[in-house]
Amino acid sequence: MSTPGYRVWAVPGLPEVRAGDDVAKLIAATEPGLVDGDVVLVTSKIVSKAEGRTLAAEDREAAIDAETVRVVARRGPLRIVENRQGLVMAAAGVDASNTPAGTVLLLPEDPDASARAIRTGLRDALGVDVGVLVTDTFGRPWRNGLTDVAIGAAGVRVLDDLRGGTDAHGNPLSATVVATADELAAAGDLVKGKAADLPVAVVRGLPQAVRDAADDSAGDDTGARALVRVAADDMFRLGTSEAVREAVTQRRTVRAFTDEPVDPGAVRRAVAAAVTAPAPHHTTPWRFVLLESAGSRTRLLDAMRDRWIADLRADGKSEESIAKRVRRGDVLRNAPYLVVPCLVMDGSHTYGDARRDAAEREMFVVATGAGIQNFLVALAGERLGSAWISSTMFCREVVREVLELPDSWDPMGAVAVGRAAEEPRTRPARVVDDFVEVR
Structure with missing residues (x-):
């Protein structure tokens, strides 16, 4: 059995690429000696130039703004954003290098389509069936340094899903999905370099990474888009400060719940966040009563309902009106988990003066509200919905x-x-200036 291995080399002789050039024909003209099963790695810069993605822009920041769909993280002048192609990267992929002064390069409009066009062009020109990757340089979370990754792909198995198999010791593989396209892109970057004017490389010896031509005819060429993690699976969708701001806006009142049980540990983590709220006199005015059994929830809600009905009858409300009002409490009755936050005044000061004693209580009430807001925001961070209902305040005893x-x-x-x-x-946008007075 032969020892596994592959070869990677840069393709010399490509001219300066200009708008309107056919990248496949330029590569073919270098007589690269391609064979079936090779993978051709093409730096996105030359694809952008050929596709006319050069933009006159004295202000690179304005170009980044135009290409940005969502800001992921910001630190000083550096921005990590999601761009129009759905890629999360620094500066939206807007590049001011290797392009004339006063211009910037934007990424290809559709890198997967660009890769498909190059693959087809090489097949037509050279009669070979190769895979093509369009690559660009990325930074990475948790790791210093840059590397090339695939942003466009055609004819390449971009992901190698090993789940369901076993390792050499027979252990099951339950989470292993290899980003083959990115590994190929990084290998090509080692020989292309960043300043060597070698924008194309070839990898030979890994035919298993190249898709069969029959897959194309079946419409089964997924492209590099499959490498981009969808929002629901992205545990790091936001930077630190952005996540803090977003967490507050994600706290929304939810009035309809599924039957899925609530993890008590998640609620306790939210309580831990709640009790970091500011409070007067270094006190801890918060207590959270967790109703984790159906029996405790039913007993409480039945007793509260009976008191509410008695109060409404005392107000002279009709039975029809009472029934309608009581139904508003269904949001609590239908929830799988209830929490009763409580205010305690331990550590409060007594002045013997009605004005100051009232202000003292208000301080503690405000602090309790801050703790409850922390609690609700933390629940949102746990992907739990919540509704803060005032009903227990009307029948505290x-x-x-x-x-x-x-x-x-x-x-x-x-x-x-x-x-x-x-x-x-969707919550209507609120104009900040409507809530601000400046003195």
């Missing part, structure tokens, strides 16, 4: 009795927790 709480604990509403059954409605 009932809540204390049913839940056997100290008389000094003041229930401050109830929080319904669970997996959202549907996406919350």
Whole structure:
């Protein structure tokens, strides 16, 4: 059995690429000696030049703005963004190197289509069936230094899914999906270099990485887009400061929940975030009562319902009106998990003066609200929906009795927790200036 191995080399002799050039014909003209099963690695810069993606732009930042769909992270002048091609990278891929002063290069409009065109062109010109990757330089989370990755692919098995197999010791492989296209791109970068004017490389000896021509006719050429992790699977979708701001906006009131059980550990992690809120006099005015059993939730909600009905009847409301109002409590009854946050005044000051004593209580109420907001935001970070309902504040003595709480604990509403059954409605944008007064 032969020892596994492959060969990679740069293709010399390519001229300066200009708008309108056919990249496949330029490569073929160098007589690269391609054979079936080779993988041709093409630097995106020459593809961009050929496709007329050179832009007159004295201000590179404005060009980056135009190519940005979403800012992922920002630190000083550096921006990591999602660009129009769906790639997450520095500066949206806008490049001011290897292009005349006063211009920038944008990435190919559709790198997968560019790769397909080059592959077809090489097949027509040279009669070979090769894979083609369009590559660009990326930084990476957790790792210093840059490397080339595939941003466009044709005829290449971009991912090698080994899940379901076993390793040499017979252990099952449950999470191994190899980014073959990126590994090939990095290998090519070793011989192309960043300043050697060698924008094309060839890898030979890995025919298993090249897709059969029959796959193309079946429409089964997935391209490099398959390498981009979708938002639902991206655990690092935002930078640090962006994540903090986004977490606050993701806290939305959810009124319909699935039946999926709530992880008690997730709720406790949210409580841990809650109790970092500011509080007066170095106190800890928060307590969170976790109703983890269906029985405790039912007893509380039944008792609260009975008190609510009695209050509404005392107000002279009709039975029809009462029934309609009571149905508003279904959001708590239908949630798989309830939390009753409570205010405690331990450590508060007593002044013997109504004005100052009222202000003292208000400080503690505000601090409790800050803790509950922390709690709700942290739940959103756990992908849990929530609804903060005020009902327990209107029957505190009932809540204390049913839940056997100290008389000094003041229930401050109830929080319904669970997996959202549907996406919350889009919140209309609010103009900041409407809520700001500057003095």
